[in-house]
Amino acid sequence: MNRRGKPYGELASTNLYAFYGIPEIKNWREEQHAAGRRSDLEDFYHAHGLCWVCKATGVSVSPVDWDGETGLFEQCPVCGGTGKLQPS
Numbered sequence: 488m489n490r491r492g493k494p495y496g497e498l499a500s501t502n503l504y505a506f507y508g509i510p511e512i513k514n515w516r517e518e519q520h521a522a523g524r525r526s527d528l529e530d531f532y533h534a535h536g537l538c539w540v541c542k543a544t545g546v547s548v549s550p551v552d553w554d555g556e557t558g559l560f561e562q563c564p565v566c567g568g569t570g571k572l573q574p575s
Contacts, residue, residue: 490552492559492560493559494557494559498546498561499568500545500568501543501545502542503532503537503542506535506571507535512531515531516531536574537570538563538569540563540564540565541563544563544570546561546563547560
C-alpha cells in the first residue's frame with residue numbers, strides 16, 4: 488500500500504528561529520502593542536511574510552498519513568516548503 492508523505496525527519500524543514508530570534512519577535516510585538524496595533528504572534532508572521540499555516544516550518548503541522556506508529560508529513564502546500572509566503 489502506498490503511503491502519503493514521509494517521516495518528518497526526511498523532509499527539508501526550517502523554523503521561525505531560522506528567520507528571527509526570540510528577542511526580535513518580542514521587541515516587535517512590544518512595539519506594536521505600545522503603538523496600539525495588532526501584536527499577536529500570527530500578526531508577526533503576516534507582517535514578516537512567514538507562513539502561518541505551517542508555522543514557518545515548511546512542513547504540514549499534522550500528519551497526513553501513518554506508517555504504523557510513525558506519522559507521515561508533507562511539504563506545506565501554502566509556502567511550498569520554504570516557511571515564507573510568496574509576495575502577492
